[in-house]
Amino acid sequence: xxxxxxxxxxxxxxxxxxxxxxxxxxxxxxxxxxxxxxxxxxxxxxxxxxxxxxxxxxxxxxxxxxxxxxxxxxxxxxxxxxxxxxxxxxxxxxxxxxxxxxxxxxxxxxxxx
Amino acid sequence: xxxxxxxxxxxxxxxxxxxxxxxxxxxxxxxxxxxxxxxxxxxxxxxxxxxxxxxxxxxxxxxxxxxxxxxxxxxxxxxxxxxxxxxxxxxxxxxxxxxxxxxxxxxxxxxxxxxxxxxxxxxxxxxxxxxxxxxxxxxxxxxxxxxxxx
Numbered sequence: 001x002x003x004x005x006x007x008x009x010x011x012x013x014x015x016x017x018x019x020x021x022x023x024x025x026x027x028x029x030x031x032x033x034x035x036x037x038x039x040x041x042x043x044x045x046x047x048x049x050x051x052x053x054x055x056x057x058x059x060x061x062x063x064x065x066x067x068x069x070x071x072x073x074x075x076x077x078x079x080x081x082x083x084x085x086x087x088x089x090x091x092x093x094x095x096x097x098x099x100x101x102x103x104x105x106x107x108x109x110x111x112x113x
Numbered sequence: 114x115x116x117x118x119x120x121x122x123x124x125x126x127x128x129x130x131x132x133x134x135x136x137x138x139x140x141x142x143x144x145x146x147x148x149x150x151x152x153x154x155x156x157x158x159x160x161x162x163x164x165x166x167x168x169x170x171x172x173x174x175x176x177x178x179x180x181x182x183x184x185x186x187x188x189x190x191x192x193x194x195x196x197x198x199x200x201x202x203x204x205x206x207x208x209x210x211x212x213x214x215x216x217x218x219x220x221x222x223x224x225x226x227x228x229x230x231x232x233x234x235x236x237x238x239x240x241x242x243x244x245x246x247x248x249x250x251x252x253x254x255x256x257x258x259x260x261x262x263x
Contacts, residue, residue, distance in 0.1 A: 026140075026143050026147050027147045027150045030147060042166075042170050043170075044167075044170040044174045045143075045144040045171070046144060046179070047174055047177075047178070048144075049139075049140035049143060049147075050178060053135070073142075073146075075143065
């Protein structure tokens, strides 16, 4: 897994981002990740769980009990404090890049503004 | 539509043993469930285009994630290499032979399309022999060096 000061892999970033909105099970994370990327990044089951496995190993997310009404077979995941810090660092890094690209008047920065 | 769904889910479940053992052990059931939910939703809201998209994604993951993990397994990699080598060498040999000496039963030139008929069974036999040899060799090794069957 990437170091905290390195850019995150897209799948890891999207999963952390999806979990920032609250605890979710695998399929809910996948749907949320698609919404966040506006369909620009496709996460399949193997990518999803390979990344979840790495994030669990890095202690950036953790498995938690789901809501009482939920299907007991589903496993829910939650963002840890460390994962939240990593996500914030990544967002800050992205903000800096966007700010710099705007300052440089890069063509690709236009649609963001 | 239900048949298409159940067939797809069975087919996807059949590919799960190709994924890395730890991923399959920890998340195999969830992977199949997520694929199934995704497929049902894609078919419901986006029809056959959604269905194709889910399968495209699953197949690309099979190449990106499952194939490299299988390449590390000698019981898969060695027979595969033997198969490819046999196909290449025998195709070349037969191509040369057919060019110089037509061998059709009626005395006419042998069509090149018959080459796979000769070499495919032989290549499969060679690959199977290599598979058996690797597994047999693995049994004679110390436990920590054995080929994983996962």
